[in-house]
Amino acid sequence: MSSTVTSATPSIVAAVRAQSPLVQYLTNYVSMDVAANVLNAVGASPAMVHDPHESGEFARIASAVGVNIGTPSPSWVDGMIEAARAAHEVGTPWVLDPVAVGATAYRREIVAQLLEHRPTVVRGNASEILAIATSQTGGRGVDSDAASSDAVDAARGLARDLATVVVVTGVEDVVTDGSRTAVVHGGHAWMPMVTALGCSATALVAACCAVEPDALEASVAAMVMLAVAGERAGERSAGPGSFRVALLDELAALDDVRVASARVVRS
Numbered sequence: 001m002s003s004t005v006t007s008a009t010p011s012i013v014a015a016v017r018a019q020s021p022l023v024q025y026l027t028n029y030v031s032m033d034v035a036a037n038v039l040n041a042v043g044a045s046p047a048m049v050h051d052p053h054e055s056g057e058f059a060r061i062a063s064a065v066g067v068n069i070g071t072p073s074p075s076w077v078d079g080m081i082e083a084a085r086a087a088h089e090v091g092t093p094w095v096l097d098p099v100a101v102g103a104t105a106y107r108r109e110i111v112a113q114l115l116e117h118r119p120t121v122v123r124g125n126a127s128e129i130l131a132i133a134t135s136q137t138g139g140r141g142v143d144s145d146a147a148s149s150d151a152v153d154a155a156r157g158l159a160r161d162l163a164t165v166v167v168v169t170g171v172e173d174v175v176t177d178g179s180r181t182a183v184v185h186g187g188h189a190w191m192p193m194v195t196a197l198g199c200s201a202t203a204l205v206a207a208c209c210a211v212e213p214d215a216l217e218a219s220v221a222a223m224v225m226l227a228v229a230g231e232r233a234g235e236r237s238a239g240p241g242s243f244r245v246a247l248l249d250e251l252a253a254l255d256d257v258r259v260a261s262a263r264v265v266r267s
């Protein structure tokens, strides 16, 4: 086991800025603004295109797609499925955010349908990943009632079962493809007090997958961005409100030296 930043991470961060990938994000009403601004801050190009009349067509021109079930309704779900289907068909990476999947049967059915279209990465908090991996229900709505460190085995098993990368966020972020596992340390205790940073983490994973074919390395880079920027933003903020603004500034200011300060443990 080693504790070091992956050599791939700085080049992925730079590639997002240089290539400005078009990230289509079908996300919930709560997160649209912050997730789009997070993508802009790191140099990606967000497009919140969700309607089933156009989501599949748009997914064919996007560099990566995110699908987030945070505020679902039937027509939005149709749009999600069209986008996921199209992304899978043309080989565009797509990332699933199973918000509060343990909470209702409706959400579990949506996630089951979306998983048929083979996401590149599933990014959730520990309750969400445990809900998918073990079929356990509950959780605390969109928030987690479990620690990411308690979901490592479940995440590894899920990654193997789905042949995907699984990211479990929390105090530490666990990234696994079932054989390789990385734990990213950092961030700040105010992060869960700012809504939609999990949704934004999913958006960043999509942006990194657009420029890096190794989805595990792409996901590590996305988590490093938030961990480093979050830690720095916390040092100069008065509370969650100013933290939210400072986080955007710190994401935009990420450079090789700052990225290299990340603490990543691999096994």
Ligand SMILES: Nc1ncnc2c1ncn2[C@@H]1O[C@H](COP(=O)(O)OP(=O)(O)O)[C@@H](O)[C@H]1O
Pocket: 124, 125, 126, 142, 143, 144, 169, 170, 171, 172, 173, 186, 187, 188, 189, 190, 191, 192, 196, 197, 198, 199, 201, 223, 226, 227, 230
């Ligand atoms: N207590 C914490 N300390 C540091 N970072 C945190 C903490 N809680 C969450 N984060 C970070 O906040 C982001 C969102 O994660 P999380 O809160 O687990 O997602 P969600 O909002 O989907 O539940 C991630 O980058 C994660 O690392």
Ligand SMILES: Cc1ncsc1CCOP(=O)(O)O
Pocket: 028, 030, 031, 070, 071, 099, 142, 194, 195, 196, 197, 198, 199, 200
């Ligand atoms: C509050 C809320 N309600 C439905 S979706 C949503 C946003 C959840 O965002 P995150 O999972 O990133 O905290």
Ligand SMILES: [Mg+2]
Pocket: 099, 100, 124, 125, 142, 198, 199
């Ligand atoms: Mg979430």
